Amino acid sequence: NCPESNKLLFHFHIFSKDGVFLQEIQGSLKQVQKLLSSHEASYMQSLRNLKKKINLLLSSAARQNTKAINSTCPKLESLINGRKLGKSHSIGHEVHFLCDPGYELVGSESRVCQESLTWSGQQPTCRDINECASSPCLNGGTCVDEVNQFSCVCAKGWAGVTCQTAAASTLPAATTGPYVRPSRCTIVQGTTHCTCEPGYTISGRDSYTCTDIDECELFHNGQAGRLCLHACVNTPGGYRCSCPAGYNVTRDGRSCKDIDECATRQNNCTKDQMCINTYGGFQCVRVDCPKIPNATYVKTSPMRCERNPCPVDNKACSQAPNSFSYHYLAVVSNLSAPRVMFRVSALRPIGDTLRFSLLGGRPVRRHFTVQRSDRLTGELMLASPVQGPATLEAEVEMSELERRVQLGKYITKVTMFVSQYEF
Numbered sequence: 001n002c003p004e005s006n007k008l009l010f011h012f013h014i015f016s017k018d019g020v021f022l023q024e025i026q027g028s029l030k031q032v033q034k035l036l037s038s039h040e041a042s043y044m045q046s047l048r049n050l051k052k053k054i055n056l057l058l059s060s061a062a063r064q065n066t067k068a069i070n071s072t073c074p075k076l077e078s079l080i081n082g083r084k085l086g087k088s089h090s091i092g093h094e095v096h097f098l099c100d101p102g103y104e105l106v107g108s109e110s111r112v113c114q115e116s117l118t119w120s121g122q123q124p125t126c127r128d129i130n131e132c133a134s135s136p137c138l139n140g141g142t143c144v145d146e147v148n149q150f151s152c153v154c155a156k157g158w159a160g161v162t163c164q165t166a167a168a169s170t171l172p173a174a175t176t177g178p179y180v181r182p183s184r185c186t187i188v189q190g191t192t193h194c195t196c197e198p199g200y201t202i203s204g205r206d207s208y209t210c211t212d213i214d215e216c217e218l219f220h221n222g223q224a225g226r227l228c229l230h231a232c233v234n235t236p237g238g239y240r241c242s243c244p245a246g247y248n249v250t251r252d253g254r255s256c257k258d259i260d261e262c263a264t265r266q267n268n269c270t271k272d273q274m275c276i277n278t279y280g281g282f283q284c285v286r287v288d289c290p291k292i293p294n295a296t297y298v299k300t301s302p303m304r305c306e307r308n309p310c311p312v313d314n315k316a317c318s319q320a321p322n323s324f325s326y327h328y329l330a331v332v333s334n335l336s337a338p339r340v341m342f343r344v345s346a347l348r349p350i351g352d353t354l355r356f357s358l359l360g361g362r363p364v365r366r367h368f369t370v371q372r373s374d375r376l377t378g379e380l381m382l383a384s385p386v387q388g389p390a391t392l393e394a395e396v397e398m399s400e401l402e403r404r405v406q407l408g409k410y411i412t413k414v415t416m417f418v419s420q421y422e423f
Contacts, residue, residue, distance in 0.1 A: 073113035082126040089113055099126035102148025139163045159184070178236035179212040199237030215239040229255045229423055244421065246280035256423055274302060278330040279419035287326050295320035303327065321397075322408045329416045332423060333388035341368075342380040344396050344412050349376060351402035359395040359411075368394045380414060388418035 072089040081103045086095040096110045107124025114120055132143035137152035141163035144151045154163035164186055183194040183202065196202060196210035203211040216232035216239050226232075228241035243249050243256035250257050261267045261282040262275035269275040269284035276283045289297040289305035294316040297305040305324045310317035329341060346354055356378030358370040369381045380396055392415070399409040 071117065073117050073119050076111065076119065077123065079124065079126050081128075082124075091115055091117070095119075097124050100148075102129055102131075103127060104129050136162050181210045183208050183210050197237060212236055227254065230421070244280060247423075256421075276328045276330065276417065278417045279332050279423070280421055281419075283328070283417055285328060285415075290324060292320050297324065319406070321411045323410050325410070325412045327412065327414050329414065330419070331386075331416060332419050332421065334385045334422050335382065335418075337382045337384050338369075339382050340379045341382050341416065342396070342412070342414050343373070343377055344380070344398050344410075345377045346398065346400070349400060351400045351407045353401040353404075354378075355399040355401060357397045357399070359397055364392075364394055367392055370396055380412075386416075386418050389420040390418040392416045392418065 071091055073091075075089060076084060076095055078084050079097055079099065082097060082099040082105070084095060084097055086093065089095075091113050094110050094112050097105060097108070099105045103126040105124050106127050108121030109124070111119040111121045111123075128145075128147065130145055131148075131150035132145045135143065136150060137143045137154075139158045140155040141152040141158065144153060152161065152163050158164075180203075181197060181200055183196055185192050185194040185208070192207075194202065194207040199213055199215075200210035201213055203209050212234070214234045215227060216234045219227050220232070227239060230244060230247070231242045233240050233242055241249055241254050246259055246261070247256040248259055249255070258277075258279050259266065260277045262269075262277045267275045267282045267284065269282075273284040273286045276285055287299070287303060287305070289299055294314060295310070296308045298308060300306050303326045307317075307320060307322050310320075327342060331341075344356065354376060356370050356372060358365065358368060358380075367383055367386060369383050371379050371381060373379050378396060378398060380394060386392065394414045394416075396412045396414070397409055398412070400407045
């Protein structure tokens, strides 16, 4: 960045080669030295100016930060029987106030933090609303103000929330009880009109007597469907749904949800048994490896038994199944069919052919069949719906072949527990 110094150095190189003008060279070097000193002084002055500016900025930021911290209004008190909305107390921010049901706000609904660090408006309060101000009690009734409500003390001969109905005459003992109630009667222009509580209806010509409506019978097969998934129990003025043992009523109060007795430890299975949850109950099962002549099996997992290696000359052992797998399914009654219940696949097949077959006689084939879904997978199909309760068993054999010679076979035993309910 110093073109003059470059020029001087260039001259110094030319003339020093001939050994002449030594005085001129010395003068040029001095000029270069002065120029460098001037640049150094200018650079140091720029650094000092930059340092001053940075210090000024830091001081200004510190003052602004201190001002921001101290520029807040005092904390406002919370309302009794109400609440305050807004947490910031900085300049320009608002705080709003709301009262609980049954109370009305007296004072400012909102207050703003001003530049003077004071709040605008007045501190509000919540005042109880006088529900008796509108004189809601009729026919000479006395109103009693309560929080967010009122009650009426009725004069003799009147009844109801606002003393709006004429009290019915006392009913005979035979017509009183939870399923029989007195009606509510109102006199309008000399005519008596009687009504019943929800869930009750006027019984016959006696307008002073209300009888319970049996919703379970009335809506048993309504257009909107049954009231309850399982059983409906009529109650005074209403109804409730119940579920069979092994189920809980769902949140909607109409359906049933299965209880998992295995997960909740509501079962009596022993340590050497496995708990299988079913719809409406549970089953305790124990897997024991089969005993087949000339072959021995060992349990490699809770649901699988594998054959020990066979001696070289023991053909009967080599023809026995290589493994037995046990699987348990829980289904509801009358499950729609046909449908796939289980799939059997070969992970690492050997040989050139896989064959799937269903073992057992007519009882098994009445409910099940086996089909292929692809080259390596066989499917156990439920052929027809099954009415529960019932327990069905099926065995699927998968054979590996090489040029029609059996290399190995594997048995999958599927046990299906069918509930007596369709849910």
